[in-house]
Every structure is written in C-alpha cells, then in structure tokens.
Amino acid sequence: MAVKVSLKVNGKPASAEVEERTLLVTFIRESLRLTGTHVGCDTAQCGACTVSMNGKAVKSCSILAMQAEGADITTIEGVAKGDGTLHPMQAAFKEHHGLQCGFCTPGMVMNAIDFAKGHPNPSEQEIREALEGNLCRCTGYHNIVKAIGAGARAMAAGK
Amino acid sequence: MHAFKYHRPSSVDAAAALAKGEAKLLAGGQSLVQAMKLRLASPSDIIDLGTIKDLAGIKSDGKTVTIGAMARHAEVAHSADAKKAIPALAALAGMIGDRQVRSMGTCGGSIANNDPAADYPAAALALNATITTNKGKHEADKFFKGMFETALKPGEIITSVTFQVPKRAAYMKFKNPASRFAIVGVFVADFGGTVRVAVTGAGPAVFRQADMEKALAAKFDPSSVAGIKQKADGLNTDLHASAEYRAHIVTVMARRAVEAALK
C-alpha cells in the first residue's frame, strides 16, 4: 500500500508516496533521484548508504523511509556549499587521494563529517575504528585515513 | 523485503494492542530491517516504536542505571551518567556494531532480540538487570531463555532496563572478524562479595559462568580465572570458531576482563 513520507532533505522539504516497505535509501535514490547515496550490500556492513539523519550518520539501507518521517536528512549532494565549493572533508579526500572508484566515497564522507564533529584532531587509531562500518575495496584505507585526519582538522579550524 | 503494514503508535499501550500474530515491533531496526531485506523475516505488520515518548533517556541514582528501551547505543556510550556509574556498560554500548549502527540501534531492541552474539545481554546478565515492560518486571537471570528467545510474552514491550551499579566491572569482546559480532564476549562485574560473569557469543544464548564467579568472589584477581576451563560441550561451532576455541577464548577474555576491571 502506498503511504506518504515527508521529511527534509538537504534543507528542503521532500515528500513522496511510497510502498510501506520502502527503505530510506530507496526513497532518496528513486523518489528523490538523489543517486549519490549508494547501496553496496544488504547486511548493513559497507556503509555506502550513509547519510546524516538529524545530525547523526546512519545507514539509510537499514532504516525504513517511514522511520525517517519528519527527519532532517543530509545526503552527499547537500554537503558542498551552494556555489559548488567543496566541504573541507570533501576537499581533504581530493587532496589526499582518499577515493578511487568513488562508490564508497559518499558514505565515507558522510560518516567522516559526523565523526569529525566530535573529534577535531583524531588519531590514526580513532579514525580506523570510526571506519568500522564503511568498506572500501580500492584504497586500502591508507589515504582515507589521512584524508579524514586532515579534513577533521580543517573543519575544526573553520576552513 | 516482503510487503507489510506499517504502524506508528503514539503510546506503549497502543503498540501493545497492535502486537499480535505475525506483527513485529520495530525499535532501531538494525537487526530486524536486515532480516526483512534478506527475506528471512516477513512480518505482517511493523509497529514502529520510534515516536513513542518516554521510552528514551538514561538515568542514574547511584545504585542503578536505567536505560530507556529506545535509548540508542551511541547515547549510552556517550552518556556522562552511564560512564560515571558503570563505565563498562558505556564501553560495551560503544563496541556494538559500528558508529552508524550505534546511532540507530537500541538497548531494548537488542535485549528483546537476544541474538546469541549480541553484547547487551551480557551486560544485563552480569549487572543483574531488571527488564521493565508494559506488563511488569523480569529479572535478567530468568529473561534470556535461549537463542533469540526471551521471557517476553506476545504484546509485551520492554520500556526500560535497570542495571545494578557494581563496584567494578569490565567487558571484553573477541570479535568475529567478518561480522564484528562477539565470537566471545565476557562481562565481569564485582559487587563486593558476589561476582557475576556473563558470557555471550559462545553458546546458543548468553549464560553465567558459575565456576569463575565463585573463584572471583573468593579473590577478584586475574589468576583466579586463568586456570578455569570453560566446557566446550554445547558451545557454538561455525566457520569462525570451533566450540573448543570458543571455550578457550572464554577463559582468556574473562581473565582480561578482570585485569581491565582492576585498572
């Protein structure tokens, strides 16, 4: 049966009629056509679907769209400034080659931004632990770890 | 995922009235939604507890810490009250899944699900918790019945879990390298005179290790448990760990938990 979901996505109201079994990620990708949020697994391990929900990084593949009713969602498309300038975390990923195929990247960045809010100057160990829920098959994490450290410090410096 | 009917009740009573037949309660959804996606669970109805007020919150009165059923793992991990009263409990919440999962997953959901490899049941059992529901109270010792089985009756909904504050405690988790669930998790809690040791991941459901409890009650020291062998009979065997290996790891984790508790 179709039900209506209304929430805020990237600062704007968004609503759509969906089947009750619709996942938040499906709502974002298919109803809103915001395809930067990806699906890489079906057991909530890869983290490619990570978005910010009410200020917290969550896995949008593990949440029903209905559970997000009224929520404030930010997806990767809502991270850069309006003029296209990259967010400091995005810029750090670019500078440190923290991405290759780019498929896990949106989830990595969304989780990293949330993590950095509580860790303005994280250690390598803290970063690696914070990536428990994000899989990357390309980079070996080396440059992602570097990027997140630099991005967190840039965020703290208000860049 | 199979189709279902979605409900968003505004009170526990309303939720309880809906919880019959093949209906399922949805707390954080970090286990249930996965099972539904893989079509391993196909409930007729989903009763979302997410908007029911007064199921959240963390309170401490010095002797106990009470965690609302819908308190997220991340909230518990970061709660100043929880960290002060029972640091091992906050630490345990911070070891569940990953940080995204911890932002959604709930204490009540984890305890109601009673996954044999979940962390919270170990805390509940070792910290002699009381599980409060809309129908009454359960002692942890009588709550965890078996694999994915609890004392909850149909229509019974956990509202909060109250953990006793120990003198000292620690949780040691040996993770499954793939899933990051516990291959073995041992929670040791010293209440001064009595000691409770709960083991998760190793068997079909969380259990207390009586020999270790006795030895630690006599002397709360790593050496007291280092020589105690857990029996392998009845423990789980899978790709990642044999029963024999799990039994061995129970002793190692117990000893390390005691070391950590003494630090």
Next chain:
Amino acid sequence: MGAPLIGARVERKEDYRFLTGVGQYTDDVDLPRQCHAAFVRSPHAHASLKKISVAKAKAAPGFIAAYTGEDFAAAKLGGLPCGWLITDVNGQPMKEPPHPCLAQGKVRYVGDQVAIVIAETQAQARDAAELVEVDYEVLPAVVDGAKARAKGAPQLHDVAPDNTCYVWAIGDKGVADAAFAKAAHVTKLEFINNRLIPNAIEPRCAIGAYSRADDSYTLYVASQNPHVERLLMTAFVMGLPEHKVRVVAGDVGGGFGSKIYLYAEDVAVTWAAKQVNRPVKWTSDRSEAFMSDAHGRDHRTVAELAMDKDGHFLGMRVKTTANVGAYLSTFASCVPTILYATLLAGQYKTPVIHCEVTAVFTNTVPVDAYRGAGRPEATYVVERLVETAAREMRLDPAEIRRRNFITQFPYQTPVALLYDVGDYNATMDAAQKLADVAGYAARKKASEAKGKLRGLGYAAYIEACGIAPSAVAGSLGARAGLFEAGEVRVHPTGSVTVFTGSHSHGQGHETTFAQVVADRLGLPIESVDIVHGDTSKVLFGMGTYGSRSIAVGGTAIVKALDKVIAKGKKIAAHLMEAAEADVEFDKGVYKVAGTDKKKMFGEVAFAAYVPHNYPHDKLEPGLNENAFYDPANFTFPAGTYVCEVEVDPETGMVKIEKFTAVDDFGKIINPMIVEGQVHGGLTQGIGQALLEGCRYDDATGQLLTGSFMDYCMPRASDVPSYQVDTRETPCSHNPLGVKGCGEAGAIGAPAAFINAITDALGVKDMPMPATPLAVWQTLKNKKAA
C-alpha cells in the same frame, strides 16, 4: 607552461563528481518506461531441472514477463563463450561444455540462473521471482577441485569426463627431474591458494534497451571493457551485427577482474528488452553478487625447489589443480596456465621449471581473473618456496634471494617470458632499509617481552602486465587481439578530447592520461578531457585488466599524439613558410630552429579547422588522429615487500605491525595515483592472506560465506598505514617507459604476509586466511607435535 606534468602528484579530475554524489554509475541510470528484472537462481549446487512453472508468478502484481532456458534455446541464443583456448598435454583442445545464459536441463552451482522475471518495480520482480516454481531433482555435488577428479565423483558435464577441462604443462620434465636428482637440498610445500570473492563495492548492474526505430540495442553495464563485452555478446551469443549494439559502461565502482566478463544477466536483459519492448534493469544485491560474480584463485599446489649446497636454485617442479567452477568464464582457462605458470621464474635464474596444471569443473561459481590473476598464485608458490628454503638451509631469506636474482637483461626465462629490464637488488636494498630490517631483532625482543610472537617475511615478486603482444597471445590460445586503441581529437581552439579503449573504474585514467597528453602537447591539464566507456564514442577498445592501461592504452594515445604533432608540424611549417625539417615542437610551441619564428599549438589547430591559409595540396583539414598499439612484449614490474606481524598466541589474533613495499613500475606518471593503487592492492593481498576465504559446504555445495557477515572483507582497523617507495628501470619497449601498477600489491602481499606469520609461529606452513582460529589451531598442533 609550468612544471612537467609527467611525474607530478596531480589531484584527480574525476574526484569532484564522486565527492559531490553526481557520478553516474549504472544503477544511477533510469530510462523512461524502464521495468525491472530479477533472476530465479538455483538453491542447489547440482540438480536436474524437471519442470519450471511461472503460472503463479504471472499472477503477481506488476508482472510483465518471465523467460527460462527453454525460451532462450528457442530464440537460438548461444552460450557464454570462453575467450582463450588451452591446448592440453596431448595436443587436444580443452573441454568446453556449453554455458547457457539460463540453465538448460541442469543447474550446476548455487546461484546458477534458472529464469528471468520482469515486473514494473524491482520489489515486484523479486516478489514474482519467488513465485516461480522449479522442480529440482537434487544430484550429489562436488566443490573441491581435488575431489572432483576422484573415482565416483559427481560428473558435471558429459563432454568433460572426470570433470577435467584440461591437463596442461610447461617446461621440460626430464630436465627438471635431472636437476632434482643432483640437488643438495629440496624444499617442498603443499598448499591451497584460497578461493576469493572479488566484492567490488558497486554490485553489478545491467540495463538493456531496445529501439524498434532502428532495430538497435543499448546495454548500460558495470563493465571493465565495453567493446569486448559487445563483441562477445553480439558475435557469440546473440548473433547481432555490432553496429546495432551500443555498450555503455559509465562510472564503474571497482572491478578487480570481476567486471571483465560477459555475464548471463547482461545478455538476458538485452534480449528481454526487445521482447517486452521496454528497457529492462537488473541490479545485483550483495547476496546475489556472492553467488554470481566470478570468483578468484582456488588452487591446490604441490611445489618443490631444488638447490645446490649454497642455496643456488637448480630447478622447480609445480603441480597445480585449478578449480574453474561449474563453467568456463570468459578468461578462466588462461588464468591458471598462461598467467600463472609463465611467472614461476619469479626474479630468479632458476634454470629449469616444470609445471603441470589440471583444470577441473566443480559445483561452484565460475572462477576467473581476480586482481593479479595467476600471478599472485605464482608469486605465492615461488616466494613461499624461497623463504622456506632459506629457513631450511639456515640462510638469510634476503641473501638466498640475492644469490639467485637475475641481474643480466634481457633475460629469457625457462617458462617463455623474456624480461626486458629490472634491478631486483635495488628494490631489495630499498625495502630492507625502509622496513628497518636492521632494527627487527630489537622489535622482536620487545614483542616477546609482552608475550607476543613477532615475525618478518619477504616477497620479491614479478608480474607480467599488458597481456600482449597479440601474436604471442594468439599463439598461446587467445581468441582476441590484445592491443589498445586511442584517439586524440584536437578542437579548433586547441583544447583536446581523448578517446581511449582503456576503462577506468577507480584507476584515475581521466587524470593520468590527461597528464600524458597535456605534457606532450604543452597544454594545461584543464584543456584535456578523457572519454572512455562507450562503444558509440570510443573507436575500439580491449579494456582494462592485467595492469595494461598505461602501458598499452597509454601508449596508443601517445602514438596518436605523435601523429597529431607530426601533422601539426606540417601545418606549422606552411604557416611559418619554413621547411618541415626545420620545425621543432616543444612544450606547445612549433618553432623554426635557429629563428624566433613560432606558432602556438592552438594556432596550428585553428588553422587546421579554419584552413584559409593551408597546404590543401598536401594535407586534409582537421586535427584528429587515432592509433592502435600492439606492444612488442609484456612489461615486467617487480619489487620487494616486507611484512612484519605480531601474534597474540593466546587468541591467535594477528596484527600487521609494518608493511613495506618497494616497487619498480618503470616511469611513473602520477605518483599519488600509483601509491593509491599499491595501497589498494596490498590490502586485497592482505585480505587474501589474513581475512578472506570463500567456503562451500563439502556435502551440500552450499555457499557458506555468502555475505559480509561471514566473508571477511578488510576493514580500516585490519590494516596498517603502509610504507611505500619506488625504484625505476624504465620499460624498454614503450615510449613512456611505463610498466603498470594495478595488481602488484595483490600479487606480492600474500606471500610476504604468510612468510611473516610462519616466521612468528615457527612453523613451515600456515593456511590462508590466517584467521585467529587457524593461527590458534596451528600453534596448538605445533605444541602437540
């Protein structure tokens, strides 16, 4: 122009779109009127198909159509072809059982496609697929390569008795046996090179579309080589002319080999699109990927190394059983032969090598090339043998390598390859220094003081990249050419679009190739864009695998650039009224030697497109050139890896304390990207050795590691930060001097890791993956022994 672009750490041109969520992966494409497909897959490893009924599915909401193997047979769709013919020891062609897109008569592995079901939405397609009733008669299954050849083993294919695809060999057995007969010491090992599941984070996806207007098809697909996919699909399966089929592989989220192949799903959605006259989309979920993406490795090997009393290698004998799965995937046959046995010389002057490979069918997912493809398996054989030999002969493991390194080039190995250049002592020296091998003893002591075991292991790998020249590949059985194509389109105002047959799915070609082009033409990199992944835009392509993109694809572009520059020289000579021989091109400027006359590249391009003053009698207008490049030889990257581990003997937990990689990739275009490739390769190699292993249930053939809950992918906390460096001996036979870097890490890492952990544990061998359980068990067995 500023600093040289070759060798510069240029940030990637592709990153902005990936970082802002506007990449276009196949699943991001939605076509008007699109419907969705789901596949009915066999739940059994081996069964006869008795009856398939779609009656109930037809009644499901949103149902559009369903097709089975019978429908495909009636439509005369061919089976999936294998692209490499191996000739066996008796001179007979390998056994090639039919590989139907949808099962016919029998299913042969869990996940084998039985039917395609099409409905309005993905959820409806999956609902309807569940309602397809299939009557299976379950047959006994065999999943283990060695057991498949045993007497009485279940037989998969009538055309392949004893489940044997081929027995193939290289090298002179008699000479090898003679070398062993006079050996002072023989080191022998038996091991399994574990089966892996590639798990690119983007699951496969395919959208077929059909136009009645011109009877043409378009396939959007997550592929590493769209032209090869088109060639195989049109010529071998669907019997269509190529000009009626367009294949688009836009942004692809990682491949690692698994997206090279023509898969049944690609054919099925393309064919079905015409039947339902609507675009048909299929997106794999991860569970499906585990049982339908081609797997990698899966060798059982017995290997021996003969030495004289001083540890000089006299000969090597290797016997391998390669499990190719239920059917031959696109390149399955060449991986355990041509890409494996030819690498067994490694970096050493072993005078004689004999290798026999038996390829067998089992009730498992087809096995094909996975990052490294044959070369990791070969390196594992060589480097495990060498390290073990050093320990047995009480020689320093670096010293035994140095005693046997090839130092004179070119060097003809006894297993067909001709190494052009290399300096193995240089990478060994650098690796030992960077890894601080000198300080190892103190670190080991410190570990022991904590009750931990510490070990150090080396791997000195070599790989062969490019998978070319075509003539050689053809003589070895390749059914395709292995060149690459490129086109340089200079626009009237001097900016450039380059079309390449290589495909980027993480490698950063849009940047690396642009660096090459901008550097050669003296343009800012912003003036160069790279286009790939669309058969309607790119002239032709063999695609990206075997670390071939820069060496083969990059060279094709350079050849086209040479033509552009040469034509520009003629135009410039005309414009400057000079003899062509006097015109020089340097950093974007055509100059007349010895004068101050010059024309900018852009001016010359403009003249080519606005040819008012133009040598029309000698030249066509325009500035657009293409080239096909077929290399003279493979390239041979090589290097030394050093792994240092610490083991918790109580739990079996292993921590990688240090991992050092010094590679010789020849000339490097973008060191930042190259380092990234090494990091990723190392992590996949460490994944194989420490974490990953596909497991099937022996009795039922069920896939036990069918999700990330059981198949252990490397996470950030499993691996260290790496220490990487390079040494450079430029490739002698391509103009850039490049060799390729994509697979090295995955090739060298497993042996280095297992050499380290066997050192730590004080055991001869340790099976991969070295999970805590396996390490603990190994220590326990050692104590008992």
